[in-house]
Amino acid sequence: MSANLYPKRIDVSCSLYMKELQSFVSRAVSSYLSPFHNQEIISKCCAPVVSRCLELFVRHTGLVRPLGEGGRIKLAADFAQMELALSPLYKQLSDLGRPYRVLRSFRPLLFQTVEDISLCPALGDVIPYSLVLLSLFARGPTELPSPHQSANWSVSRFSxxxxxxxxxxxxxxxxxxxxxxxxxxxxxxxxxxFHAVYPVMINLLERGIKHIAAAS
Structure with a gap:
């Protein structure tokens, strides 16, 4: 990714939960996994866990609202630190395939305009349209509730x-x-x-439906 995709003030620290995750993973690896001799088997066993962590992390970043500039910068730091936090469990995260590609492709969208997001070439093939739409609700007014808010669900129920x-x-x-x-x-x-984000979201919804039809 080119450096100009991110604000210059990217030197902020990551969130507290990310620091706690890093500490927990480090302790778990040191205490329970390092003593095993066959680390290749351990790595294979950890792959599904790491993939799941990446999936849930990206999902929940799309639920954060309201999301101002400071919040986006903090999330960007968390994206980078997530890779560091999970690397003790699985050294080559890029080998995980789609979960890792989604993580890497989603991060730049934090700093792009709604119009630029709609033109992202990774939509559909790498990043699901539903995931992008979920994140765009945070760019709208309070009258545009996220799907779980619209259904009166908790975040955990929605997940x-x-x-x-x-x-x-x-x-x-x-x-x-x-x-x-x-x-x-x-x-x-x-x-x-309507709010300016609404017609863009409708367009993405229609494109997502067409993408499914074309793939079937």
Whole structure:
């Protein structure tokens, strides 16, 4: 990734939870995994755990709202530190494939405009449309609730729902429902325009549906 994708003030420290994760992984590896002689087998056993950590991390970054400039810078630091935190469990994270590619491709989007995000070449092939849409809810007003807020779910329930519904089509349907609810709210208030992020999200939703159809 080119350096100009990130703000110059990227020297902020990572979040407390990331420091705790790094400390925990380091202790676990030192106390329980290092004594084993066959580290290749240990690494293979750790691969699913590391992949899951990457998946959940990216998922939950898309739920953070409101997300201002300071928050985006902090998250960017966390993205980098996440790789360092998990490397003791699995040395070559790039070998994990898609979870790692999503992590690397998603980070630059933190600092891009909504319009630039919609033009990202990684959409669909690397980053699921549903994941990008989830993150864009944070760029909208409070009247545009995230899918779990629209359904009156807790974050943990929403995350469980995503685990049980891995189909991109089902996830896009959930995003669509939240967007429709926002549309109804605006019309109910008698307002004549939507927030600027809304038409971009509708466009991404339609592209995501077409992408699924083309792949089937």
């Amino acid at each position: 469980q729902w995503l685990d049980m519904h891995t189909s991109e089509h089902e996830r896009l349907e959930l995003m669509s429902g939240a967007l429709q609810k926002y549309q109804q709210t605006v019309r109910h208030k008698g307002e004549t325009s």
